[in-house]
Amino acid sequence: MSSFQSSRFAGLTAYVPGEQPRDRRYIKLNTNESPYPPSESVLRAAAEAAKGLNLYCDPTALGLRMAAAEVYGVTPEMVLPVNGSDEILNFAFMAFCDRGTPVAYPETSYGFYPVLADLHGIIKREIPLKNDFSVDFHDYLGLGCTVVIANPNAPTGIALGLDEVERIVAANPGNVVVIDEAYVDFGAESAISLTKKYENLLVTRTFSKSHSLAGARLGFGIGDKGLIADLTAIKDSTNPYNVNAMTQAAGIAAFKDNGYYMENCRRVARTREDTAESLRALGFEATPSKANFLFVRHPEISGGELYEKLRGKGILVRHFSKESIAGYNRITVGAPEEMEALIRATRDILSGAGGNSNAKK
Ligand SMILES: *Cc1c(COP(=O)(O)O)cnc(C)c1O
Secondary structure (H helix, E strand, O other), rough: OOOOHHHHHOOOOOOOOOOOOOOOOOEEOOOOOOOOOOOOHHHHHHHHHOOOOOOOOOOOHHHHHHHHHHHOOHHHHHHHOOOOOOHHHHHHHHHEEEEEEEEEEEEEOOOHHHHHHHHOOOOOOOOOOOOOOOOOHHHHOOHHHEEEEEEOOOOOOOOHHHHHHHHHHHOOOOOOOOEEEOOHOOOOOHHHHHHHOOEEEEEEEEOOOOOOOOOOOOEEEEHHHHHHHHHHHHHHHHHHOOHHHHHHHHHHHHOOOOHHHHHHHHHHHHHHHHHHHHHOOOOOOEEOOOOEEEEEEEEOHHHHHHHHHHHHHOOOOOOOHHHOOOOOEEOOOOOOHHHHHHHHHHHHHHHHOOOHHHHOO
């Protein structure tokens, strides 16, 4: 920190993304990317768009909004494309929270929520999960706060049903409810259909996990056109060209290939179930995840130790130091071969630690 820093940001604690190390090749199971490549037509569309990079891109991203509207069953006025869904979350905190309107979210959830609240000086209401790590929708009825819920939640992977989401939205008519659907395509129910019925619901999506475009930075806000107008005003006041030309073209092509990506999501979901079964056979407990990751704990090895030992074997997983979940690791579901390597390495670690007699038989 320099002596020039604005006093507004003196106490800022920045978000720390999962590591993207370049020192060696790892099996990367730490940041929930897709193990499958973008489709051919996405690569072609991005390369074609690159030829026009001397010109600014469309600041309204109209083609992309039309493609999104068609796939999601809404109108283009109900869609705002963004530079990764972290950007729409930032806009939503700016647009819908202030001194008189705190933000409420589950105490164990996506680590960006408290960072954004602090960045904008918004009061936080962190609501504990139930003992089984699920969100109790009763805790979010009529709060008088902006509500933000990741569904499925991170890092637990546990999802609310659509009826529970609707209860929350309907019980907060004077406040915006943001449902962060970063992982919904891996097996949970989307609330997008409700955006036509409720003017206080904002659904956020990302192409980072389900559509193999983490590096392109593409996300969406979907909601009533009033909410989208508010968010667009903030976008146009900070970065009118927020989604670059190559990413706009890649996104349109990805929507045209939506079937390919949905099939990949189903493959990941099958691999998730197979991996959960193998890990349980090694003595792990796993939450019932509907996302592209597993959240697991072993009674005989700490989360931190397992993380370090896997790293030593070239496998990266995510460990959070937050006390209530420090026993756990979040493991991204990769390709089947990657998960087989994970199981082999884990079995070796557990038997080396004398931790699992089954592994030796
Ligand atoms: C990954 C993630 C995001 C952000 O993804 P972007 O790469 O910024 O689109 C948002 N919310 C949750 C819960 C996530 O896990």
